[in-house]
Amino acid sequence: MNISQEEYETKYNEYLTRVRERRKRELLEDYTFEYLEEVLNPVTLYSIKHNFSETKLYQMKHEENGSMRRRKRSPLSNNDAVYVRFPIEFDSAEMPDDVEEAVLRLLLSAKDVPPQQQQRHSYPHQHQRFHRNLSHDGRLTLNGAVTVKVYQLIEPYGRVWLASRTIEFDNINEPISSRWIELDVSKAVNGWLLSKQSNLGLEIVCDNCHQYNMYIMEDYSANSEPDFSPVLNIVGRFGMHREKRSRQHHHFMQASRRKPRKTDCVQENNKCCRHKMEVVFSEIKGYDFIIQPKTFDAGYCRGRCPPRYNPAHQHAFFQSLIWKQDKTKVPRPCCAPSKLAELEVLHVDEKNKNKLQVSTWKDMRVQECACS
Known part of the structure; x- marks a missing residue:
């Protein structure tokens, strides 16, 4: 990898723009303070x-x-x-x-x-x-x-x-x-x-x-x-000074600063829910070509799926009822992702090691879980 500063700045700004636009779409669903911050004071x-x-x-x-x-x-x-x-x-x-x-x-x-x-x-x-x-x-x-x-x-x-x-x-x-x-x-x-x-x-x-x-x-x-x-x-x-520097820094470019979704895990919950899973690319062999993000919360789903609990669709709902009546007929529904989101990635161009590329990798972040 041998990236010039001009190429670095150009592609890094393209990456930040794409992350900003995606975060606007996600935060608009909740229309919280973070949405206004993203619009008025972007990264x-x-x-x-x-x-x-x-x-x-x-x-x-x-x-x-x-x-x-x-x-x-x-x-x-x-x-x-x-x-x-x-x-x-x-x-x-x-x-x-x-x-x-x-x-x-x-x-x-x-x-x-x-x-x-x-x-x-x-x-x-x-x-x-x-x-x-x-x-x-x-x-x-x-x-x-x-x-x-x-x-x-x-x-x-x-x-x-x-x-x-x-x-x-x-x-x-x-x-x-x-x-x-x-x-x-x-x-x-x-x-x-x-x-x-x-x-x-x-x-x-x-x-x-x-x-x-x-x-x-x-x-x-x-x-x-x-x-x-x-x-x-x-x-x-840059441009909105607030008393936040004393708190712990976090990766806000790919962080999910939103209202908790209904399937986010809470304490003492053993039913199907979304758990946090931090992915650090530098710790995974073969992924040192990624410039940004350094880390992100990919999430994963785990937990029990009792009958009628948070079915992903009607099929899962009836499968849970049949399983309750006769456990030998069908397996119990399993906790699995029901909503996935993309991830913007700034990485070295595989065809030219002197260039950077911004790609959108689909289905990289678990947002919600359900029993299916």
């Missing part, structure tokens, strides 16, 4: 591109008074350290009351090669150590990896780990291509929104980047390509 994507000059001025200013100490890579180290800072400036009217997610996107590139030539880059140093493996056709391949870590800088000279990403190379005998990587920095952004003074920036460390002759694009001025600079993408509701 949006706010992107901030890194400005190297502004970051440099901020760093120099704070280094003068001793409040910041930049970590520099030793000439003998294989770790490259990069400092970036994104000034998050919102007035009181635009301040987001919830941040769904905040993702830092970085371009990992090869030295002395323009980022535009993303498919032909330099080779790693020949004297380094690599893992030797046999490919499917019996050829000897050399594998390697780099790990990118992001830290939140805190006063006076500390840092807090936020996220990391390891990029493996299947065969270093082939040119290493540039690629975009994503790191979750939601924890840092939420803290910056609460206290603007705590925004001291982020430190990005790339283990083995120097070894593989790669680096993180931070100063686009030398290449005149601002599209290759680091970008902070914030997803949330």
Whole structure:
């Protein structure tokens, strides 16, 4: 996967629009406060591109008074350290009351090669150590990896780990291509929104980047390509500030904020009803191509189906009566979904790994259950 920031923004906004329209239709059935909120204050994507000059001025200013100490890579180290800072400036009217997610996107590139030539880059140093493996056709391949870590800088000279990403190379005998990587920095952004003074920036460390002759694009001025600079993408509701930031954040883009349906489970109910079932795509093997949603409540149905209880149709109703009279004639009706809903998915295009696609997967979310 190697998605440009332009493609990322375009498809992410398309995804949010489709989710918004679907939620309007669902919430209109109840016409609750959430429906008005969805119309007046929808979830949006706010992107901030890194400005190297502004970051440099901020760093120099704070280094003068001793409040910041930049970590520099030793000439003998294989770790490259990069400092970036994104000034998050919102007035009181635009301040987001919830941040769904905040993702830092970085371009990992090869030295002395323009980022535009993303498919032909330099080779790693020949004297380094690599893992030797046999490919499917019996050829000897050399594998390697780099790990990118992001830290939140805190006063006076500390840092807090936020996220990391390891990029493996299947065969270093082939040119290493540039690629975009994503790191979750939601924890840092939420803290910056609460206290603007705590925004001291982020430190990005790339283990083995120097070894593989790669680096993180931070100063686009030398290449005149601002599209290759680091970008902070914030997803949330902007423009209706309310006292909600103290509550636990939840996935409102695909959350079901509605009045409880009649088949939703309540405590001490062992009859057929809808239970919650959270699906986390990152925890399911083979689904790492999905960008959004990260998680959603798929739901499932379980419980007893006594005679006459919540039949899905007339057939189920009479089946329950016959079962009550003679349990050898027919089986008892089972608890099963009676109403399913679709799910919008932002994912990597299976035909082109450099593109994203927004799809609607049908019958993904159980909304109601019945005995059938």
